[in-house]
Amino acid sequence: MAERTSKQLPARGGTLNAHAPFHPRLGDLVSDLAKAGRIGVVVDLPSATSASYQLRPPGGGTDWRASSDGTTLRPVPVPITHVTPMNRDVVYDHRAQQAGLPVTIRHEDGGTSESLLVLTPGQVELYHIQLEQLIERRKAARELER
Numbered sequence: 001m002a003e004r005t006s007k008q009l010p011a012r013g014g015t016l017n018a019h020a021p022f023h024p025r026l027g028d029l030v031s032d033l034a035k036a037g038r039i040g041v042v043v044d045l046p047s048a049t050s051a052s053y054q055l056r057p058p059g060g061g062t063d064w065r066a067s068s069d070g071t072t073l074r075p076v077p078v079p080i081t082h083v084t085p086m087n088r089d090v091v092y093d094h095r096a097q098q099a100g101l102p103v104t105i106r107h108e109d110g111g112t113s114e115s116l117l118v119l120t121p122g123q124v125e126l127y128h129i130q131l132e133q134l135i136e137r138r139k140a141a142r143e144l145e146r
Helices: 121-145
Strands: 029-032 038-044 052-056 064-067 073-075 080-085 091-093 098-107 112-119
Touching (some): 098 121
Antiparallel strands (some): 029 038, 052 064
8 A cells, every 4th residue: 555645734934833724635534623523534625616625424424514724624643553663773862862763653554654763771771681582582482493
């Protein structure tokens, strides 16, 4: 499945703040605050012929309309299934006293996103010990298979 690319960018010349409206695209899953957080799929966008978003429940049902300014709409995040380390170098920021491990976040819909797992020095030491123990257990299990 294709990588999810539903990033919302601020309008040209505008600023993105806590009150910036969300402007979904066709097919986006949204929550409508004007309808007590009801979840819907965007099936029609505001245009010259339609002054509002048209939303439909994900499994089908009766459509409803949401304001064209997007102020009542919020994106619905796709659930995460798991996170895997990327094949990139770990970085250490001496000033912040933190390590950063690049990771890939895997979503339920098959999409992925990239992020950074931030670790304190204590966490790095703890995971070092735990990973060493894991490597030793794996070696011992392989020896038993022979």
